[in-house]
Amino acid sequence: MKETEAIFLSLINQHKAIIHKVSKMYMDDAEQQRDLFQEIVMQLWKAYPTFKGNSKFSTWMYRVALNTALVYFKKDNRKIDKTPLDENIDVIDVNENESKEEKLAYLYKAVQELNAVEKALIFLFLENQSHKEIAENLGISEVNARVKLNRTKEKLQFIIKKNGYEF
Template sequence: MDNPEDRKDLQQEIIIQLWKSYPKFKGESAFSSWMYRVAINTAISSFKKEKRRSDVYNYNTAKEPEQEDYDPEKDQQLEVFYRAIQQLNGVEKALIFYFMEGLSHRDTGIQLGISEGNVRVKLNRTKEKLQQIIKKIGYES
C-alpha cells in the first residue's frame, strides 16, 4: 500500500483474517507458511478492491522526506519502479515482492499455492513484463 493509513488498514485486515482462519489451520504446513498464505491472499483481495476504486495514488503530490539524504536519481528509479508495479496483477505483485524479500522459489510456490517450476516461469515472465512497463514509462537506467 502506498500510504500509511492504507498499510495500517491492510495490517488490521490481515490480523482479522488470521483470527477468523485459525480454526481451519490443520498443521499440514509450517505455521509461518500458513500465516504468509493468509496474509498474501488478504493483500491480493485488498489490491483487487483497491483497483475497483478509482482513487489512485498521485505521485505528483507526494512529499519528500525531510530528514533523509536525498538522491534524486534513486528517487526517480523508485518512483518508476512503483508506478510499474501498480500495473501488475495481484499474483505478479506477490511474485516480485517475494523475490525482493529473498524467498526461495519453493517457499514462494507454497505461499501462492503453485509449483516451484510455475513460480520460476511466472517470475521470469513478470520480470520481463516489468521491464517492458518501465521502458513504456520511458525510463532506462
C-alpha cells in the same frame, strides 16, 4: 488469553515490515495501504490459532498476508486506474543523487501496474524467496512459479522503462 495476545503482538511487531510491503504492493493510496494493513492484521489474528509452528512464523505470515491482499483487492473492486502513468506524470529522470527511498517509490509505482498474482510473485522474489518457496506460498508448481516470475520480471522491466524510471 492475555499471554497468547501478547505473543501474537510481539510477533506482529517483529515482522510488521512484511505487512507494510504487501500493503504497498497492492495499494497505491496511503489510506488504502493503512486499511489493507489493518485487514491483514485482523486476518492474521483470526488465523493465529491455526498456526502450529510447522514453519517459521514469517513464512506463515507471508501466506496469510498475500491471500488477504488478493481477496481484499478483488472483493472491494479496488482496481487501479488503467491510465498509463506517463499520461499523468512527466517522465521521471532518476539520477544517482536520488535516495534509495525514492527509487523504491518508483518501483512500487511501477508494481501498481501488475495484476494481483504478479504483485505476489514480485513481492516474494524481493523477499529473496526461492522458486520452491514462492510455489509453496502461492500454491503452484515450482516450474510454474519460475516461468511466471520470469515473465513478471520482464513485464516490470518494460513498465519501468516505459515510465522513465530506469535506475
